Amino acid sequence: MLLLVSGASCVGKTTARLHARHLLDDTYETAELFTLGPIPAVPTLAWRHEQVEVAVRRAIALAAEGRHLLFAGDPVPLGEVLAAPSADQIDIAACLLDIDEQAHVARLARRGEPAELIPRHRAYADWLRAHATDPGHVTEAITTDAWPAMRWDRWLGRAPGPEWAMTVLDTSRLTPEQVGAEVADWCRRAVAGNAPVFRAGWFLG
Structure with a gap:
């Protein structure tokens, strides 16, 4: 199974991966973009x-x-994961790490994020929250300038419904260790079928 942890900047995705890795057995491997290959000087959406x-x-x-x-x-x-060319061959579960505005702005400031960029991060967090329940929400945010091989037809045009589901975890008041523990628990539940999962070929049903 592919277990995706999604979220805006500073919600705790990398921290969750690092902490969860030590709580999961060796049937789980962890990765993020930089572990899968070199990152170009100017990363693009297509990349x-x-x-x-x-x-x-x-x-x-x-x-x-x-x-x-x-x-x-x-x-x-x-x-993006569901539209990857080979995604029809694997079960996929997704967990969105969400955060409230006050906590998000504080974390971005601690990281030294320029004040003029904070609204962009907040807007993306809002978009991800909507995308978690509505596949039709401002789809051009990820389909414009996309890699041509992407299979957007698998879900573009779908309305909100029970077949489009993911787990949402509010990290606003959680410590890094708590986020890692919650993500590890979600992984186990998804593998056991106790959390929303997009089964291979789900879009054909």
Whole structure:
């Protein structure tokens, strides 16, 4: 299974991956974009899409061994993973790390994020929150200037419904250790079928 942890900047994605890795057994491998290949000087959306496909293929290889890939650390939304060319061959579960505005602005400031960029980070957090329940919400945010191989037809045009579901975890008041523990628990629940999962070929149903 491919286990995607998504979220805006400073919500705790990389921290969750690092902490969860120590709480999960060796049937789980973890990755983020920089572990899958070199990052170009000027990363583009199309490059990110290609790297998502690399992650999907790695998850497929692990699944053949009865293992799973926890893909966390980057602002990759669910729709991009589901549209990766090989994503129809693997079960996919997604967890959105959400955060309230006050906590998000404080974390961005502590990181030294320029004040003029904070509204962009907040807007992306808002978009991800809407995308978690509505596949039709401002889809051009990820489909414009996309890698041509992406299969957006799998979900573009769908209305909100029970078949479009992911787990949402509010990290606003959680410590890094708590976020890692929550993500590790979500991984186990998803693998056991106790959290929303997009089964291979789900869009054909």
